[in-house]
Amino acid sequence: MTLPPLCEAFVLHFGEMGSRWGINRTVGHIYAVLFIAEKPLCADDIVERLGVSRSNVSMGLKELQNWNLLRQRPIPGDRREFFTTPDDIHAIVRTLVDERKKREIDPTLTVLRELLMQTPGTPEEQHAQARLKDMYELIELLTNWYADVQKLETERLIQLLSLGSKVVKVLEMKDRLFTLPGGRGHSATQNAKD
């Protein structure tokens, strides 16, 4: 690996993290190198920096392209293909989440839905279905939340996340303002669901 120490440390750590998330180490290295690169790189640039085989880099780039995580940047007068990561890290994370959702969450929801449609033959299966239902509903809650806030432009999303649980205070205030004295509490949050 022929990288300045600071870059190498980052690349190695990123590869390590990737491998804990079902992404192969080398693919993690490749993405890390592209992420910190000053300019678009071609496959051979990556071979040089990482010291892995050309074919390995080729497969890694393909994998990253399947994840929609790369931008191709043609350089005039050069036949080789050059790659960068998106400049905006928020865009990178959005893509990452979208792709994982598509590959892992959506199929899981489909399976759970199918299993919940079946008629349980035994009390054992009936109990299993109840558990699956809990899981289904939680995953749905989380993905619906994500689908919803994902539509926000990045600035607004950052604002919202910065607030954290303080949002709850604002909701309580709304409750206080709009709930008739003596009325049931939290009406704002309950109504807002529609």
Add this chain to the structure above:
Amino acid sequence: MTLPPLCEAFVLHFGEMGSRWGINRTVGHIYAVLFIAEKPLCADDIVERLGVSRSNVSMGLKELQNWNLLRQRPIPGDRREFFTTPDDIHAIVRTLVDERKKREIDPTLTVLRELLMQTPGTPEEQHAQARLKDMYELIELLTNWYADVQKLETERLIQLLSLGSKVVKVLEMKDRLFTLPGGRGHSATQNAKD
């Protein structure tokens, strides 16, 4: 695998998903079996259901215990150890997120912090640091948000998530109510940061 079809389908899918998330397939199977079981199971119950070796189950259970994902439930008059998953799936997911944060996010933040302290020797390293800073700040935003909403009790958290981006509407309303006419917009969200 000696499980009713519905259970088997779930267990297999869960194992598959686990293996994409850096959790070994069998450990996923073990957790799935425990998750849908009607009563606490001992290691041999799992051996019987999954058809893997006793030692493999032993290692898998240990792994799951290291993740804090199991509850031990002694059965009077039986020397064997019996296990269940927590009843509340929200608790399970909280634990899962907490543990992953501890193992993956926190060390990453430490590494990034260290690398950002270094004095860059070259323009290349300087540019890398700028990228790392973007990444650091985004991860911090997300983990701070999580640390904050995690404190909410489950009911409140569900309310908040159900709202999704509608929260923004409430914030805008707050803005309208409390910002003096002619004042700059979004003051509510900006102030709430303190």
Add this chain to the structure above:
DNA sequence: CTATATTTTCAGAAAATACTGAATTTTGAG
């Protein structure tokens, strides 16, 4: 304390995954 049931450890086998170099295919300049 002894005998036995239960769990854990671990070295080696088996399986899965990643990597390479050589061969093939694709691309585009001339």
Add this chain to the structure above:
DNA sequence: CTCAAAATTCAGTATTTTCTGAAAATATAG
């Protein structure tokens, strides 16, 4: 169209990870 540069594929090899059975350790009933 031709040719060489570039990219991709893939069969075989290397590495890593997972799994097993046998042995060791631990726990508890009597």
